[in-house]
Amino acid sequence: MVVIPSAEILETWRKFNDFPMETLTKAWYFHKGTSTKQREVSLMKEHRHQYGITGNCFDLALWLLDEFKKDGISAFLIGSRFHTEHAHVAVVALDNQGNRFLCDLGDQWLCPIMIETRNEDYTNDRLRGFFPGADIQVQPEKNNSVEILYHRPNGKFSKQVFNLHPIEMNDFLLGAEYSQNLIRPKPLFECRVPYQEETAHWEFYNWESFLSTNIGLHKEDQTEDIHHWVNVIHQKANYNKEFLFDALTKYTSIQGEDS
Template identity: 55%
Template sequence: MKAPPEILAVWNKFHDFPMETLTKAWFYSRSGDKKQRTVALMKEHKAQYGITGNCFDLAIWLLDEFKRDGIEAYPIGNELGTEEAHAALIALDVHGNRYLCDLGDQWLQPVLIESTHEAYTPEKQSGFFPAADIQVMARQGEVEIVYHRPGGKQSRQTYDTTPVAEADFWQAGEFSQNHVYPKPLVEVRLPYKEETAHWEFDNWKSFLSTTEGLHLDQPLATLEEWVDRIGQKTGFDREFLLDSLNFYKQMKKESGR
């Protein structure tokens, strides 16, 4: 179910890239009409501030890297053009077999979704998603992922595997970047004991998901404390964190939530 070395080599360039909406808020408040950043601008921001971006940013950047390395890939998405949109990619090996690549949800590695491939199995697999085993249920035009989490908990997610034209994908990205949800989100893959765990900052709470279960962080009272904690997990620039978190604090104040 694992991707071949040439696909993994590109994917692994992003192994320490968090998914986050802080950049969306930060760039929204200081950009012109165009909110979806180009790959060149994303690289500049990464070099200067350590920042990465949301699922559209990561998918666009990953797609560019696949192209540069001569690997065929295309965007996919669910509910594109809405505030619930999610973006990912499918990469193809030299035989045309498809692999789901989702940096936005912080997968550990791509996974085979070609049901006719000899290596394909719908049985539970480990090592693809932080703190969960997965099952891949490939069907015509879509793939359902079943996540098996500690304590017997299950969740499901369905991806539409229909290729999205790049122009339409960029348009969906532009819509997404123009709509800042008032609750900040940061997701990071972090080493924990013998595994890679998933740390999340979501609406002013944070926690670590592991195969042992959920570890809740201590609540924090001040913006500066959040800057320190998020900075420690991500390596993001301190002034960037102050600016973006202040933006969200102001949104929360204005919305009354």
């Protein structure tokens, strides 16, 4: 039996169904000259209203946590490899029975998944419908960590370990500030898109785009033409075109500095 999240958790989670994960906002806001680079939720909401934008995994986790708390759902932040370029954060939400569910907007999951591996209904079978373009397995919890296995088409396989120890807000904000000041030269944009009878994962990275589906990875466009990507990303996620041009132009200057 697959345990799905409670209706309350799903109701909050679905508010973010059309929220991409991207680093364009990070590069754009970095150049605004503010003393801190991690935006507060109120400012993220303003920017969403003005430009249609969201942010990276730190932005999304902070925003999702805030929304869970406003909706009366117990939740906390988790993360790994803080103060490195590989840092990642997510949220754990609890249902009325205390079951924990991993809620990861940063990796664009389709649905929160139960990680209460001591629950009698827990299964480590391969599950579909939780992650775009992959089956998921949740391995038994060890040392307050849970391991997620990602089974992609054609035998491709990867895994990720989540430490389930709650992160204090001060520690989270320190890690977030480090991440928001770390501008890598390759732009990244990920979103969930309808594809045939499934929800697929569309990714723009380093001036190339890819579509991950249940039957495999499809390479799409490759060009450094900013106007092309402005139109494509606007079509995928309805981001403001002026914002996209500004953010992508900043990445070309970053690449110039890096070369």
